[in-house]
Amino acid sequence: MNQVSIQQAEGRRKARTYIVMAVLAVLIIICFVVSMSTGQVRLTPIDMFKTLVGLGTAKQEMILFDFRLPRIVIAVLVGAGLAVSGAILQGVSRNGLADPGLMGINAGAGFAVAAYLMVFAKGGGESVLLLPFVALLGAFSAAGLIYLVAWKNGVTPIRLILVGIGVGLAFAALMILLSIKMDPHTYLYVEVWLAGSIWGSNWTYVAVLLPWIFLLLPFAMYKAGSLNILGLGDQAAAGLGTAVEKERLILLCTSVALAGSCVSIGGGIGFIGLVAPHLARQLVGPRHERMLPATALLGSLLLLVSDFAARNLMAPSELPTGIVVAVIGAPYFLYLLARSKA
Amino acid sequence: MVGNQSASVTHNQRVVTPKIASRPVAATLIIAAGLLALFFSLGISISLGAADIKLGTVWEAVFAFQPELTQHQIIQELRIPRALVGAMVGASMAVAGSIMQGMTRNPLAEPGIMGINAGAAFVLALVFAFFPGLSYHMVILYSFAGAALATMIVYGIGSLAPGGLTPLRLALAGTVVATLLQALSSGIAISFKVGQEISFWYAGGVAGSKWSQVAILAPWIAIGLIGAFIMARSISILSLGEELATGLGQKTGRVKLIGSVIVLLLAGASVSAAGPVGFIGLIIPHLTRFLVGTDYRWIIPSSAVLGALFLVLADIGARMVNPPVETPIGVITAVIGVPFFLYLARRDRRGL
Numbered sequence: 001m002n003q004v005s006i007q008q009a010e011g012r013r014k015a016r017t018y019i020v021m022a023v024l025a026v027l028i029i030i031c032f033v034v035s036m037s038t039g040q041v042r043l044t045p046i047d048m049f050k051t052l053v054g055l056g057t058a059k060q061e062m063i064l065f066d067f068r069l070p071r072i073v074i075a076v077l078v079g080a081g082l083a084v085s086g087a088i089l090q091g092v093s094r095n096g097l098a099d100p101g102l103m104g105i106n107a108g109a110g111f112a113v114a115a116y117l118m119v120f121a122k123g124g125g126e127s128v129l130l131l132p133f134v135a136l137l138g139a140f141s142a143a144g145l146i147y148l149v150a151w152k153n154g155v156t157p158i159r160l161i162l163v164g165i166g167v168g169l170a171f172a173a174l175m176i177l178l179s180i181k182m183d184p185h186t187y188l189y190v191e192v193w194l195a196g197s198i199w200g201s202n203w204t205y206v207a208v209l210l211p212w213i214f215l216l217l218p219f220a221m222y223k224a225g226s227l228n229i230l231g232l233g234d235q236a237a238a239g240l241g242t243a244v245e246k247e248r249l250i251l252l253c254t255s256v257a258l259a260g261s262c263v264s265i266g267g268g269i270g271f272i273g274l275v276a277p278h279l280a281r282q283l284v285g286p287r288h289e290r291m292l293p294a295t296a297l298l299g300s301l302l303l304l305v306s307d308f309a310a311r312n313l314m315a316p317s318e319l320p321t322g323i324v325v326a327v328i329g330a331p332y333f334l335y336l337l338a339r340s341k342a
Numbered sequence: 343m344v345g346n347q348s349a350s351v352t353h354n355q356r357v358v359t360p361k362i363a364s365r366p367v368a369a370t371l372i373i374a375a376g377l378l379a380l381f382f383s384l385g386i387s388i389s390l391g392a393a394d395i396k397l398g399t400v401w402e403a404v405f406a407f408q409p410e411l412t413q414h415q416i417i418q419e420l421r422i423p424r425a426l427v428g429a430m431v432g433a434s435m436a437v438a439g440s441i442m443q444g445m446t447r448n449p450l451a452e453p454g455i456m457g458i459n460a461g462a463a464f465v466l467a468l469v470f471a472f473f474p475g476l477s478y479h480m481v482i483l484y485s486f487a488g489a490a491l492a493t494m495i496v497y498g499i500g501s502l503a504p505g506g507l508t509p510l511r512l513a514l515a516g517t518v519v520a521t522l523l524q525a526l527s528s529g530i531a532i533s534f535k536v537g538q539e540i541s542f543w544y545a546g547g548v549a550g551s552k553w554s555q556v557a558i559l560a561p562w563i564a565i566g567l568i569g570a571f572i573m574a575r576s577i578s579i580l581s582l583g584e585e586l587a588t589g590l591g592q593k594t595g596r597v598k599l600i601g602s603v604i605v606l607l608l609a610g611a612s613v614s615a616a617g618p619v620g621f622i623g624l625i626i627p628h629l630t631r632f633l634v635g636t637d638y639r640w641i642i643p644s645s646a647v648l649g650a651l652f653l654v655l656a657d658i659g660a661r662m663v664n665p666p667v668e669t670p671i672g673v674i675t676a677v678i679g680v681p682f683f684l685y686l687a688r689r690d691r692r693g694l
Contacts, residue, residue, distance in 0.1 A: 097514055102521075149684050158510050162687035165513050166680055169620075173676030180667060192532070270521060314533050323529040330522035334495070337515055338502040 017284045017294070024297040028076070031304040035072050036064060038312060070203050075307045075321070076300040077206070077213045078266035079276075083299020084220050085258035086273020087280070087292055091227040092251050093157040096278065097337065100139075100259035101270025103164025107171035108142025109135040109263040114175060114190045118182050129208055131264040139260030142167055143252065192320055193267040205265050212261035217296060220254055224288035227251065231286070269322040271329025272299050278336065302328075362578050364637035369644055372633055376647035380429065383654045387428065388421040390661055395421075419553070427551035428657045429650040430563050431616045434608035436649020437570050439623025440630065440641050444581040445601045449628070449686055450509045453489075453609040454620030457519035460527075461492025462613035467527035471534035478558050478614075486610035493606060495519050547671045548616050548657055559615050566607035570642050573601060578638040619672050621679025622649055628682070 037043045041063055043051070051060045082100070089098040100106055116134040147155065150163040175194070179187055226247045229237045237244050259273070280294040306324040313319060389395045395403075395413050402408075403417035435453060442451035453459050465488030469476055476484075499515045576597045580587045587594050612619070630645040656674045663669045 102514070102517060149688065152688060159687060162510060162513055163684055165517050166683040166687055168517075169676060169683065170680040173673045173680065176670055177673050180670070191528075319529050319532065323525040326522055326525035327529075330518050330525070333518045334499050334515060337511060337518070338499045340503060340511075 013285060013290075017290045020283045020294055021297060024294065024301060028297065028301050028304065031301065031308065032072060032076075035304060035308050036068050038308070039063070039068060066202065070206050071307070072304065073206050074209065074265060075303045077209050078262045078269065079272055079299040079301070079303030080217065080296040081209075081213050081258045081262040081299075082266070082269060082272040083276035083280075083295045083302075084217060084292060085255045085262070087277035087288075087295045088220060088227065088251050088255035088258075089273065090277055091231055091288060092248055092255070093160055094231060094233075095157040095161060097274070097333070097340065098157075098161060099270065099274035099333075100255065101268070101273060102168070103146065103161060104166075104168030104171055105139050105142050105146075105164075105256055105259050106263045106268050106270060107168045107175070108145075109139040109260045110194055110268050111171045111175055111178070112138025112141070113264055114178055114194070117190060118178065118186055129204075132208060132212060132261040135264030136257060136260040139256050139263065140253075142171065143256045147252075209261060209265045212257070216254055216258050216261075220258070221289070221292050223247075223251060223254065224292055227288040227292075266303075267320070267322060269303070269325050271325050271333065272302055274336075275329050275332050276302060278332075362582070362637045363635035364640060365633075365635045366640065369634040369640035372630075372644050373647050376644070376651055380647060380651045380654065383651060383658065384425045384429065387425040387654050387658050388417055390658060391416075391421060423551045423553050423556050424548050424657070425654060426556050427559065427615050428548045428654045430556075430559055431548065431612040431619065432622060432649040432651070432653025432656075433646040434563050434566060434612045434649070435619065435622040436626035436630075436645040436652070437567060437642055438605045438608040438612075440627040440638070440645045441570060441573070441577060441601050441605050442623070443627050444577040444638055444641070445598055446512075447581060447583065448509050448512055449689075450513050450624070450683075452621070452624040453605070453612075454618060454623060455513060455683075456496050456516040457492040457523065458489045458496075458605070458609045459613050459618030459620065460520035460523040461490070461495075462486075462488040462610050463618050464488055464523035464527045465491070466614065467530045471530045478555060482558060482562060482611055482614045485614035486606055489606045489610035489613065492519055492523065493602065497602075547660065547668065548653075549668055551615065555615060559611055562607055562611040566604050566611065567646060569600070569604045569607070570646075571639075573597065573604065574639040574642045577601060577642075578636070581636065581638065617670075617672065619653070619675055621675045621682070622652060624686075625679055625682050626652060628686075 033045075033048070037045065037048050041059075043060060043064065047056060047060060048064065050056050051064050056064070086099050089100060089103070090096055092098075112134050113131060116131070146160065146164045146167050149167070150156075150159040152159070179190065182190065226242065229240055229242050230244065230247060230251070232240075234244050237247075263269070276295045276299040277291070279298050280291050283298075284290045284294045303321070303325070306328065307321045310319040310321040310324045313324070385397055385400055389397050389400045395417065399413055400417060400421075403411075403414040404422070407418060408414050439452045442453070442456070443449065445451075462485035465484045466481065469481060469484050473480075496512070496515045496519055500511060503511055576592060579590055579592050580594060580597050580601075582590075584594050587597075609623075626645045626649045627641065630641050630648060634640045634644050653671070653675075656671050656678075659674050660669045660671050663674070
């Protein structure tokens with residue numbers, strides 16, 4: 001291929017990326033609007049618009065601003081965060097089957113939050129601001145443990161994933177131990193939350209999560225180049241002058257921090273970090289500067305749709321969102337697994 | 343997975359005739375000592391509980407039962423069935439794990455990790471939601487079906503993937519199938535408000551066992567165990583590798599099919615009785631192979647005895663950790679099992 005046609009191909013790919021992003025953004029907006037209007041109380045588009053500009057009834061305002069909107073915004077943020085966390089993990093481990101949920105990182109964060117709620121908060125309330133920090137502590141403990149156990153003159157991707165599964169099993173057992181010590185009220189609360197429900201449907205939770213996402217997502221995009229280079233393999237990356245271990249550590253920390261903060265608000269939602277990067281790669285190719293934004297958008301879209309389904313499929317009773325995500329994500333994972341090379 | 347001798351058989355080097363390492367003396371000793379230990383731990387299990395009962399009284403309650411004594415009644419009606427179900431479940435899970443590891447040559451094969459337990463649990467959640475009050479006979483049949491469902495999914499993926507079911511693939515497929523089925527179970531639990539029944543049973547344990555349960559469970563597990571003993575030689579041969587087994591004239595397809603059915607019987611019956619107790623099927627077969635060699639004619643009876651002993655001890659532990667609250671058995675087995683899993687995951691062997 002000569003210089004001109006490479007440039008042409010690159011141009012076409014860029015154009016394609018813009019189109020994909022635009023389509024995804026439109027889909028997210030459509031889902032956003034549909035989500036706002038649907039629920040136990042339906043709002044017509046006109047009512048919704050009126051309410052948004054401040055002309056609705058008090059009841060309509062309450063439904064929209066106090067219940068639906070925060071939840072929808074959280075779905076968008078958590079979806080993007082988990083998806084990018086998975087994309088980084090897959091890039092760093094050079095294994096398309098890596099996922100923070102599968103590898104016990106979510107379980108670590110979940111365990112820390114459950115322990116914290118049990119000891120201090122007894123089922124919700126004032127200390128919400130601390131939740132992301134507690135979850136991060138759990139997520140980093142899990143990740144550190146995985147890295148430590150998997151280390152044996154360096155870590156191989158396979159050992160990393162297998163050890164991750166083991167650490168996840170350990171946290172699951174600890175969680176059972178914790179749950180028998182809980183009072184029934186806290187237990188119910190934690191049970192639903194663990195299944196991955198977007199339970200913090202008020203603006204405080206949005207405010208708590210927002211800074212993390214706003215800091216970590218752009219940082220991940222900024223590190224896209226490093227991810228591309230690490231994807232070439234450790235030797236090639238070192239040959240290109242990259243400090244491989246340092247970059248890997250920074251990226252891993254970013255991924256774990258994203259997963260931890262999202263789990264603290266969204267609960268144990270798995271598979272978004274697996275599915276979104278795969279779809280993004282198919283749509284815009286493997287280069288991370290294009291793939292990461294597409295992954296974030298896809299993650300938001302997936303979680304919005306899942307949350308919408310969770311609220312409305314079995315209405316008036318409500319399913320945890322994580323269950324819907326698992327029902328979509330797990331078969332897709334198994335499909336990928338069946339196609340993967342040994 | 344398989345022992346030292348057969349490890350030297352590679353694709354390039356098929357000239358070496360593998361031998362199945364067998365240590366009959368060690369195995370006999372282990373079975374004898376294991377049975378003795380099992381007998382004593384059953385005694386301890388029976389004497390232990392909210393009302394502490396002396397071992398002498400236990401002996402009397404069994405061999406000189408006086409129905410008017412409360413202690414004798416507690417022993418006869420509550421403690422003995424509990425201990426017996428524990429022993430049966432432990433033996434079944436361990437033998438199921440042995441057969442799976444032998445057939446697949448995969449060190450991580452185990453009913454829990456493969457999602458079989460979760461499959462049985464899922465179908466039981468359905469039963470709790472839609473057919474409450476079903477007889478225990480039927481519950482067992484349903485849990486066989488659930489175990490079969492999960493096995494078919496995991497095997498199916500293994501057979502579709504190029505390169506077969508490597509330990510990594512098996513662990514991933516099993517974990518994801520288990521996650522999916524658990525998500526569906528908890529969805530059912532939340533929608534139909536049977537969460538408490540399910541979570542009680544899901545935590546695993548033999549606390550509520552009754553004689554009726556023993557009676558229903560025993561034939562299934564007996565069929566499974568006897569079947570396993572009969573198949574032992576074929577599984578030894580299969581554990582040398584599929585090509586070699588075919589070369590030795592084995593109909594490997596048939597052996598695998600019968601082996602899978604036995605696994606389903608054993609795992610399904612166990613889960614219906616005690617909930618998804620993990621890791622016994624992982625630990626015990628490795629331990630047994632380490633002790634008695636790679637001959638499944640010795641591995642299967644030894645792991646049955648050691649598995650029974652292990653679960654009876656775990657059940658005693660479950661009562662002693664935090665009395666009067668009972669710790670779920672699944673937690674006890676995980677505390678021992680997870681480090682073992684991590685050890686296996688760290689080990690570098692071909693195919694991992």
